[in-house]
Amino acid sequence: FLEDVKCQAKSELQACESRYQAQLRVTQTLQTELLQLYSRVEMESCNNKLDNQPLCPPQ
Amino acid sequence: FLEDVKCQAKSELQACESRYQAQLRVTQTLQTELLQLYSRVEMESCNNKLDNQPLCPPQ
Amino acid sequence: MADDPQRNFRSAYYEKVGFRGVEEKKSLEILLKDNPLDIEKLSTFSQRFPLPSMYRIHVWKVLLGILPPHSDSHALVGGYRREQYENILEALEAMRFINSSTPTTEVYLRMFQLESQVLPRRSEIPPMEEEDEDFLSISRAMEEIIVDPMDCYWLIKCFYNQFNTKFGDSLPHLPKSLEHYLSQEEPRLLNHLKSTGALAQLPYDPWFNRCFAGTLPESSLQRVWDKVISGSCKILVFVGLEILLSYKISLMGMNRPEVVKFLCNIPQENTDAIVTKAIDLWHKYCGTPMHSV
Incomplete structure (x- = not known):
């Protein structure tokens, strides 16, 4: 009976752990995506400045 | 002794639950940030098109 | 109870009119009342009998x-499964990896890739690989069997993972095994397939790597998957074998390209x-x- 209780607890913990691990991967994926997006935004805003320089000199 | 096992299982499950909740909050924050960044990128690329239109007519 | 003539008569009658499953269904119901469920007995049952669809x-x-x-524990664990499913889906939407017009099977693939840490970068999604196509085929078939998307995703993921973990090493040997049993059952057909060169080009990938997803209609397919899920990949060899045997007369008159073309698109009536x-x-x-059921 004791084994039974342990076994039940273990399977519940495993399911909880799997949900946590999935969330951890979600976090990692989101962070990578954000990082890429930030570097894209910076590069673009930098390019825009260069492009615009001859046309729109600072006032 | 049985009570002991049950008690331990419960606290393990609670620990897992709180780790998951923390990760969930991280995820939500990242998703909000992603949303804002996307809308900024889109606004900029839209502005750029408008800005560039009179300056660089299609060849 | 086994001596009850009325009962035996009834079973024999059901057998004749196609209700063969009545006795089996009752014994499965008894197994499903166990707490905890006896996984080994359930596997044995599923190896021996078709599962009642309900x-x-x-x-x-x-x-x-x-x-x-x-x-x-089903309510608690079921809740965890649902949250896991919803969280992954939500993140992929937030990353604009998927949207409302993405085909569901592709959604399942991206979810699976995220969970397996092989999600490609959104800006440079590569063309689908063979493994992805296997996953998508299984997804398309599962989707015809399972209505609820959450259940569907979990079943696809766990079926795909379990199949590859358990049988990945056996898969390369299945064509040889098929050849062996064909030599027992119909050596003339084997010789014909060998001499035309068709044997090496049988649709092994859809048959074995995709467990006949895309080859058999779902109503027949699910009876094969009962066996695979409960622990046998050998069944796949016999389904392939029986396809060859069922069409042996036609196949004997075909050359290699015709055989390949026919087998990649078998008639859906007799399955x-x-x-x-x-x-x-x-x-x-x-x-x-022969475990006691």
Whole structure:
């Protein structure tokens, strides 16, 4: 009976752990995506400045 | 002794639950940030098109 | 109870008119009342008998570990599964990896890739690879069997993972095994397939790597998957064998390209009979599991 209780607890913990691990991967994926997006935004805003320089000199 | 096992299982499950909740909050924050960044990128690329239109007519 | 003539008469009658499953259904219901569920007995049952469709999804979930053996944990664990599914879906939407017009099977693939840490970068999504196509084929078939998207995703993921973990090493040997049993059953057909060069080009990938997803219609397919999920990949060999045997007369008159073309697109009418005969043949060669059910 004791084994039974342990076994039940273990399977519940495993399911909880799997949900946590999935969330951890979600976090990692989101962070990578954000990082890429930030570097894209910076590069673009930098390019825009260069492009615009001859046309729109600072006032 | 049985009570002991049950008690331990419960606290393990609670620990897992709180780790998951923390990760969930991280995820939500990242998703909000992603949303804002996307809308900024889109606004900029839209502005750029408008800005560039009179300056660089299609060849 | 076994001596009850009325009961035996009734079973024989059901057998004749096609209600063969009545006795089996009752014994499955008894197994499903166990708490905790006896996974080994459920596997044995599923190896021996077709699962009644009303219990199929539940038994698959238990055998694939989506639900634990203890029935009183099902609500808790089911809740965890749902949250996991919803969180992954939400993140992919936030990253604009998927949107409302993405085909569901592709959604399942991206979710699976995220969970397996092989999600490609959104800006440079590569063309689908063979493994992705296997996953998508299985998804398309599962989607025809399972209505609820959450259940569907979990079943696809766990079926795909369990199949590859358990049988990945056996898969390369299945074509040889097929050749062996064909030599026992119909050596003339084997010779014909060998001499035309068709043997090496049989559709092994859809048959074995995709467990006949895309080849058999779902009503027949699910009876094959009952066996795979409960622990046999050998059944796949016998389904392939029975397809060859069922069409041997046509196949004997075909050259290599015709054989390949025919087998990649088999007629969808006879598939129930093919699966029934394949299961009989599998029991004949590999024995029937005899645990007390």
